[in-house]
Amino acid sequence: MPERRTPSRLGGQDRNGDDTPPDVRFIRVPSIAERKLGREYVAPMRLDPRVLDQMQETIRGLETKYAEALKSQVSMLQILVEPACKGDTEARGRLYSLAHDMRGLAGTFGHPMVGRFADSLCGYLENCESEGWKDGTVIVFHVDAIRDAIENPKTDAAVTMETLDALERLIEASRRDRRKRG
Amino acid sequence: MSHSVFEKLTVLVVDDSAYMRHLLMTLLQALGVPRVFLAVDGEEAWELLNTCRPDIVLTDAAMVPGDGFMFAKRLRSLRGHALGLVPIIMVSGHTDLASVERARDIGVTEFLSKPISARSLYERLIQVLDRPRQFVETPTYRGPDRRRRNAPFAGEDRRGGVALI
Numbered sequence: 001m002p003e004r005r006t007p008s009r010l011g012g013q014d015r016n017g018d019d020t021p022p023d024v025r026f027i028r029v030p031s032i033a034e035r036k037l038g039r040e041y042v043a044p045m046r047l048d049p050r051v052l053d054q055m056q057e058t059i060r061g062l063e064t065k066y067a068e069a070l071k072s073q074v075s076m077l078q079i080l081v082e083p084a085c086k087g088d089t090e091a092r093g094r095l096y097s098l099a100h101d102m103r104g105l106a107g108t109f110g111h112p113m114v115g116r117f118a119d120s121l122c123g124y125l126e127n128c129e130s131e132g133w134k135d136g137t138v139i140v141f142h143v144d145a146i147r148d149a150i151e152n153p154k155t156d157a158a159v160t161m162e163t164l165d166a167l168e169r170l171i172e173a174s175r176r177d178r179r180k181r182g
Numbered sequence: 183m184s185h186s187v188f189e190k191l192t193v194l195v196v197d198d199s200a201y202m203r204h205l206l207m208t209l210l211q212a213l214g215v216p217r218v219f220l221a222v223d224g225e226e227a228w229e230l231l232n233t234c235r236p237d238i239v240l241t242d243a244a245m246v247p248g249d250g251f252m253f254a255k256r257l258r259s260l261r262g263h264a265l266g267l268v269p270i271i272m273v274s275g276h277t278d279l280a281s282v283e284r285a286r287d288i289g290v291t292e293f294l295s296k297p298i299s300a301r302s303l304y305e306r307l308i309q310v311l312d313r314p315r316q317f318v319e320t321p322t323y324r325g326p327d328r329r330r331r332n333a334p335f336a337g338e339d340r341r342g343g344v345a346l347i
Binding site: 044056104 | 191
């Protein structure tokens, strides 16, 4: 059965339409491990559970520091919402940047729901025109959800998932509203 | 005494988030990597490239002024230069299909979605260190072979007819 996959957007562009073979070269890349270790190299390289433990311990060591930073980032988000919604472009940039940081890091440091809410907020802001910022409801609710998730990390997962669904519905309603208004 | 390959690596980390740079650097150090260079965007990474000569590049996607896609593209454009073959792991929160496909078509070796875990990072590193995919050069693409599976393919298979260099 032929392989099913998403075609590359460059797919086919390297053909020139006639029978001349395209200018294609394949280069065998040596294993970095083999090159660096020489005679000490033992194939294949495997994940070492002791090393993995060490890495996870490293993350745990950074968690407390990150939790403190997260609190001050949420306070900053709350401060930035109003000026951002009033059109302050610098505030908008900083608000997005903070949410983007949370999206990327919170999950790693044991705050998966903060990361999910931040991801939802970033998704909204990435597709948001100026009008969307003016109606700050969606942004305010997201910031509140992030703050709640930090203050009450042991909230029932079902409740947080329900909040996430509610935020998605709010985003959809806001989009419909904007479309209606043209 | 046997050494770990990580003890012999130089890694370039490119991310505009100071926390992310710190996290990646700390995790690499926990693996034993002795030389970790940090850059805040693609422009700074480009400047650093010749100084640090990395074995692996870990780069974020969305950065200003030089984003990770642009940086990866410039890196892959270095034909006839060993640096042009360096494995690039893109570490990004933009996990939509369009971003992943864009990364693939620019020649990014592996895509690691944020939030990262120790295991996901470790596994991607092993992948690029020990299981390299052959490199393909065409007029429009330069990077690791995008066909990961050795499955039947509807179309002309050019791999059989081209000598490996």
